[in-house]
Amino acid sequence: MHMARRTGRRPGNPDTRESILGAAREAFAERGFESASIRGIATSAGVDPALVHHYFGTKEQLFKACMNFPIDPAEVLPQVLSGGPDEVGERLVRFFLRIWDSPAGAAGVALMRSAVSNDWTARLLREFVTTQMIRHVLPSLTTIDQADAPLRASLVATQMAGLAMVRYVLKLEPLASAPHEVVVAAIGPNVQRYVTGDLGAAAAAAQRE
Template identity: 60%
Template sequence: MLAAARATFAERGFDGASIRVIATAAGVDPALVHHYFGSKDKLFLAAVEAPADPEDLLPEVLAGGTADLGANVVRLLLRVWDGPARAGGLALIRSAVSNEWTARLLREFLVARVLRRVVGTLDLPPAEAEARGALVASQLIGVVMTRYVLRVEPLASASTEELVAAVGPTVQRYLTGDVDLPGSVTPPP
């Protein structure tokens, strides 16, 4: 079931996949998928071997309101990565760098399960929300790669609050500030 789920999520994305399609690909009844995983969200988390369930974590990111989103997103990222989920997260990131299939799953996890929900609180036009979400993803993945994979100092040993103070304002600007969004700038002649 997990192999069928991974293939279906990678091919169709989270929104395009369904329990029925995944069950058919696995050669099982959809009730069996529901029995083992409960919901499409839980199946997706198992398929990508997600280090944490965003459903459990996003309320604290959103609790501070729009003005605190940048800092809260960075703080949550660091809390997850500094906790027991680090090993699974590192395996996912390292695999995504060299494997397109895993990269698609990671993109889908970031976009459908995390960033779309955060950016969705801002009431933006779809193209702007997508561009802002991509900018936030670039910053967060950069922090993960620099701090946890490459271990570049002083980021590798900085405290959570030091990184929240340094990176949070950039994430906040990507979410709510003035920024030239990809696709909206006309290149010079």
């Protein structure tokens, strides 16, 4: 699960860090982000909870450290969304391409590989997408009905995951080599519909159930 090169200071004994991360991954995958506790993770790792806080900060920061995710969604997504809901689809696709075509893209492919081949990583990634991405993003899109929001978010995820799969893993042409502006013009409006468009009568009915 080494996804991205990390920079900066890493406090503490590497073995202790690793056993905390291992315990945390297990807890987040098995119990989910909400139910997992620093105290429980510390117990599994055989360390004091204060040491977990000292090494990793908050529970959210610990979860990010577990995933080694190429970006920090809490930092980056607000920027992408700051222009408001119009054209958020195009901005998301443009931002996504910039990350995946950078050196961080290799980390993305590695994470995708790991999630597809390993149920445990899939659980961890699902939990990460739900609690660290979707939950942070949707409240800022104040013009959409919050009841639809989880469905909209999982639809956006289908388009983004599929773009990664076809462009960066399968490398299907002509999409694999298409310039960013072509991809943004082609895919942006579809993502936009998922975020703010009409999802059809059936989708609306499902929300009311």
